[in-house]
Amino acid sequence: MDKLIFKVRDLKKVYNNKIVLDVDNLNFQEGKIYAIVGPNGSGKTTLLNILNLLEKPDEGQIFFYDQEITNKSNSDTLEIRRKITLVNQDPFLFHSTVYDNIAYGLKIRSIPPKVQKSRIRSALNIVGLSGFKNRKADQLSGGEAQRVVIARALVIEPEILFLDEPTTSIDQKHIDVVERVIKKIKKEIKATVIFTTHDLSQAYRLADEVISLLDGKIIKQVPENLLRGEIIEEEDNLKWFKTAGNIKFAIVSEKVGLAYISIDPRDIILSYEQFQSSARNSFLGKIAKIIEQNHLVKLEIDIGIPLVVIITRESFFKMNLNLGSKVYLTFKASAVKLY
């Protein structure tokens, strides 16, 4: 059996009297890739910062292998901190050259300059920035900076690499590189990788295990079409869920206020024309993405926000759907699951 590199027990973190993280039991196995998914504000970054010993939990325990590391001072955990590292969501480069930035972790570990040099060269190779050694950090694009930060983390050969939203604010070209690097880390460096993302398909593409956070809690299944918004009540006593782009879904709910919902992509019916039915939700959208999965087809449809719809291959071909096709999405208020 694989060893557990991190164990989390009954962890709680409170900000301004609000519980932002509440995790009973969470294990990370050595050498695996983990994706932590969830919408903004679900506690992903807080969990990462706590595991990285940058923040302290209010309750609970964290173990690194079998050693408890909760509430230890930075000097007590130095040895462990030197085995793990974090690539931040909003990466920071020191005001010097790319080379000096990457060398920092090696310098403070007193690694001999010769070894430093060769390790920095190979780290730059891995992220595809071989010629960037002498560039000044402030002359890099956002995507290049993100890759330098990853090289700076790789060069110290960590046992665990944490990446907080590594692909959120960079363009596709860099996203591909970063995803390739994550796969490479597992194969070649054999480090454990734990990254956060709000892109579910990325999580499944890269990770051995996907952990889903919602409102600070771990939820069993990762729902598609997870949305954050507000439940409002209108004069007719009907409840609506209002989310980004002023889109309103009819829902069945007792409460009002901020909430998360999800819509099962199998519960959404596609049609070329709007039809009369008992279903209260009907939207016109445009097909933005088509992904074939065995006997099913996953479609991303833009109705102002992207919604995922899953239909069978048979229906897909029968309806003759294409990228850009305009279709109606219909689903019942009771298909909207409330959290």
Next chain:
Amino acid sequence: MDFIIEGIHKAFQLIFTLDSEIFNIVLLSLRVSLTAVILASLLGVYLGFLMAVKDYWGKRFSVALVNTLLALPTVVIGLIVYSLISRRGPLGIFELLYTPSAMIIGQFILAVPIIIALTHSAVQGIDKRVRNTALTLGATEAQSAWMVIKEARYAVLAAVITGFGRVIAEVGAAMMLGGNIKGSTRVMTTAIALESTKGEFGFAIALGIILLFVAFSINILLHYFQSKRV
């Protein structure tokens, strides 16, 4: 009018012939002020850094106090140090009065608040991610603190240079604590004060020009460092 023109004429003569008395006064000035500023930087940068990054009781008060001390008149520093190191004072046994060491003490006290205050605001302006980035890369507390200072290097250097500019140009403490003794504690500012009252305008103007030149160089340096990105 003639005496001014004559004075300026004489001054350039003294400067270009590298007059040994002027030369020695300038050297002593630089020695005293540089020593004072180096010592003040060791303490001031450290304290300014701590004030910026640590949370402690009375933090706001200490910031206000340091800012008040920026306005400390040099003669008051002279008075305080004089009363401590004069023969009857508590530190009288060291016989420091009228020595370069006494002037260094005075200028040290003058420079420390300036360096603390400017380092404090320099470090406060540094991105909070510097410390966390250093820590996640495996730095000790001391190594991460050093990284923060390094990121603030230009602004901290500007703090030190500002301190130097202040002490090289001050006259009150140097006069009271050094006593303006020829060949021993006579520095540029005290020499200018004395020589002009003696009517030796050429000598005074020569030193004035050199002092202005030093001040000008300091400001050029300061501008250079301030224009660098922190």
